[in-house]
Amino acid sequence: MLSVGDLVMMRKAHPCGSSLWRVTRVGADIKIKCEGCARVVMLERSVFEKRLKKIVESAEDAQSHQENNGVEPS
Numbered sequence: 001m002l003s004v005g006d007l008v009m010m011r012k013a014h015p016c017g018s019s020l021w022r023v024t025r026v027g028a029d030i031k032i033k034c035e036g037c038a039r040v041v042m043l044e045r046s047v048f049e050k051r052l053k054k055i056v057e058s059a060e061d062a063q064s065h066q067e068n069n070g071v072e073p074s
């Protein structure tokens with residue numbers, strides 16, 4: 001599932017050359033920020049899903065990895 005903090009790749013690259021976006025809001029509308037030029041765009045969820053190519057990095061996965069890599073109990 002999509003969540004805030006996810007890194008996503010869109011089908012079309014942004015004019016700045018980057019096709020990677022960071023999700024900053026998830027709701028009826030999806031807000032994403034370009035990783036190349038930091039431009040923020042808001043899309044309807046249905047439009048976002050059509051343009052989405054793949055989720056490159058899930059924020060939830062990254063969080064659980066961090067927990068797993070934490071300091072081990074002595």
Ligand SMILES: [Zn+2]
Pocket residue numbers: 014015016017018034035036037038039
């Ligand atoms: Zn851009």
